[in-house]
Each structure stands twice: as C-alpha cells, then as structure tokens.
Amino acid sequence: MVIAIASAAVVFFGARAVSNDYVFFAGYTVLQYIVLATAWNILGGYTGYVNFGSAAFFAMGAYTTVFFHKSLPLPIPALIVIGGIVSGLVGFGMGYLTLRLRGAFFAIATLALAVVLQTFVVNWDYVGGSRGAYIIRPSENVLTGPYIQYLFLLMLSLVVVGLVCARGIERSRLGYGFAAIRDDELAAEACGVPTLRLKLIATTLSGALMGMAGAPFPYYIGYLQPSSAFGLEYAVNSIAMPMIGGTTSWVGPLIGAILLGSLQQIATVTISSAVNLLIVGLLLVGFVIIAPNGIVGLVQDRLRAGAK
C-alpha cells in the first residue's frame, strides 16, 4: 500500500520533471489501461469469465460524467465515484442475467450487452446521442496547475486503488473462492463456495472499476461520441493486456498494460494511429504461442525450472 503510493508519487513527479504536457497526455492513456486491465482481470483472470464488453462499462462511466456535466456539475472525484456505482450496477445486472452462462456463451452475452448499451446511448439525445457531446475542460486546476496534470493524478490514484484492490483480493478468502470458480465451479460449490454470490461480486467489482476509469475520460478527450467511448480498442486492450502480462496475479495486467499501452502510444506518434490494433493482434498471437500464461507465467516457469 505504502509502496504503491510511493511509486505513484515517483511516477507523478517524474512526469512533472520532464515538464512536457505530452508526457501527461500519453501517460494518462497508459494509466487508464492499467485500471481497465486490472478490472478485467478480476473477472476474467481470477474468476475465469471472459468479458468482451469492457468498452460498455468504460462508456457507462464516461456517459455518467456527460450526464452530470449537463445536469449537475460535480467535481471529477465525485463523478468517478458515481461512474463507478453506475457501472457497478450494470455489472451486477449483467452478472445476474448471465449467472447460468459459462465460457463462450458468457462472452457472447457481454458482447451483446455492449451493443445494447451503445444503441441506448446513441438514441439518448440528452447526452448527445449519435452527435456526441462537448465537454469544455478548464485549462487550470488549483492543485496541480495544468488541468491534464490533474487528470493524470486522478488516474494515477485510480491505478493505486485498482492494484491495491486486486492484490487484496488475490490474498484473501475471496481470491481463493474466485480461483476455485475458475478451475471447477461444481467442485467449488461442493467445497462450500457460494459460486453465484461470488460471481456477482466479481462482475460488480470489475464493472465498477472500469466505470471509474471511464468517468474522467470526457474531460480528457473533450468531445465524446458513442463510437469512441464504446471503441473496439477498449474491449480488445483490456483482454489483451492481462493475457500478455499474465492473468493469475495483479502484476500481470500492470506489466501488460504498461508494455502494450506505451508501445501503442509510441506507434501512434512514430508510425500511425491505425497501427495500434495491429500491434495488439500480433503480440497476442505471439504470446499465445510462446507464453500462454503471459509474462508472469513465463517468469514463474523459469523460476520453477531453476529451483529444480
């Protein structure tokens, strides 16, 4: 916990030392992906339920902000909390509706949920509908000076919250319950694990974290439209990053998101922004073949082999 906050402070002041706003813009995206990947991993990695609808949860957070921006302006930290609650409720609802679905069927249901929610937002005029919505970002903030630094700091705090949360789960009773569900639901139930309730906890937590990641997004992007909030890259990245990093531990999504997120930012600047998903695709294929358990799994195998 202390270490997490300390390293977050190092990251923040390190970025300030560079004194280039671009670092904050690029860094924000990477941090946002760390939160998304960590959130996805709580349901996908720990509990074994693959969610293809991450973009929907992210967008719910973002559109909650748009809604409040128009109706009742609140400070962003409050919006993050509200976005988290809204997305958490959506997660709970999704979990409730899909309790009996497993494997591919669950994945398809989450994909369907994303489509349904996108259609809903496109047709909701108050938040901009298909035209999109403008959010004018204040240029300054009392706390940090440039506003982007404020957003960066908020996202950094969310990273800390997400990672502490994930690490806490991993070592708790909840984590063992999730792992048991992932490995064998029937056996888990026979061991006294309340599988239905735990699945609901996982979908809610995961959804809430994704929504929190999405809440500051309208302020970051300035102009939010359904196709960017529900973008394919969120769904794909939040799956690919934990897969590449390793899904069994909180370190995996962190490594995967930093690696893939930075690579995408570099590619956007140096090659073209369209190369992003190509990189993800190629890396994913590569890792599935070479290291099916991600970087963390690869390291663990090496260590185990070294011990023998």
Added chain:
Amino acid sequence: MPLLEVAGLSKRFGGFVALDGIDLTVTEGERVGLIGPNGSGKSTLVNCICGTLANETGTVHFDGRPVDGLLTHERTRRGMARSFQLPRPFVTLTVADNVRVPLLYTVNARRGHALKPDELDSRCAELLQLVSLFDKAAILPRDLTQVEMRKLELARAMAAEPKLLIADEAMAGLSQSEVDDIVGLLIRLNERGITIILIEHIMRAVMRFSQRLVVLVSGKKIADGPPETVIRDSEVEKAYIGE
C-alpha cells in the same frame, strides 16, 4: 438417530425416470455401501442429496432438518461433503491450497470459528498428513498420480469437517493395493465419527467396507440390509448376473 433421511425421492430427465421413489435412511456413524449396475442412478442420487440436481418429488432431511431447496454450498456448510467420481481438483492451485478453499468457506464461514492464518496452515498440513500427501503440498494437482488425486479429493471433502461423507467411486481404476489403501483410509475416517456412504463397483472394497449395503437397479432400491444377506438376494443376483 438418523443423520440422513431420504423419502420418496424421484428424478426424471425428460421422459427417462432416473430415480423412482427412493427411501434411504442412514444412521449416525454408519458405513453404508451403495451399489448398482451402470446407469442405475447412483450418481444421480448423490447429486440430488447434495443439491447439484433438484429432485422433482420427495424430501431430504439432514441432521434433523430439511435441506430441500438449499444450494450445494449451503448443504456443504451443514456438514455434507462429497468426493467426485472423476477427481475434480482446482488445477491452478497447489495441493495445499486445494484443501484451503473448503477450510476458508466452510469452517471459517461458521460463526465464531474463524481460523487464524497459522491455524489454517496447520489445519491444511493435518489434512494432508491424514491422506499422506503432506510432502506434495506445494505441487500442482497435475503432477499427482491417480491414487494421490483420489486422496486429495477425499482430503478436500474432509476439510469441510463433514458429518456425512459421500465417496462417489473413490477407487475406480486403482490397483488392488491402492484400493486397500483407500478403504483403510475411509475406515479410519469413520472411526473418527464420520458417517460414510461409499458408492463403488469394486465388490471386494464394498464388502470390506460396508456395514450395510443398498442396491439400486434402474432407479429403484431393490435391496437394503447386511451385505452378506443382500448379495445372496435373488433380485440382486438377477440384476447383476441375469437369470
């Protein structure tokens, strides 16, 4: 005092009647063998008793209270444990953690009985020692042999501190000495006061283990009594050998 009381239990899959009005009473501390040809409904009966399947008619009482409508994990918490026909270990957890899961979710879930971390560790060790898997605590289940996997299955069931243990074909595919090993283990568990229902095809094991034998044929209970009497029963002979 009866620990488990099954009355008039029926289960059908579509038009197929898998269980037809089963009555079964098991007294505390008893060792009951449950046999029957393939497809006679043994596993279905276990699944209905444990709540994995819902029975259409009939009731199940456990420890003096009805458990109908309760989910499997709730029944497990009341003291009903089972092992699976095919071992179903948690493959990404170590052997010790496989046992830790039921400890966390049954013993620790009961009010006022939460174990401290070091108590948990020692309880895990105890359970693994009981089935002589202690030196394998840190490895993954995929590196276990068949018989060790069965033992892990039993240790995991035992972790829930059950009153009743239902062992569903805990010995299928094992060698003779391994079968003796498991039977010995089950009898030791019974001596600790656990009621056991053993479902098995290996007659040698069933005869050695059971104090009472129950025979199921096509979803009906056709015999229930002392093993020596039951296997001489003409109906049982007919079901197994034909006329």
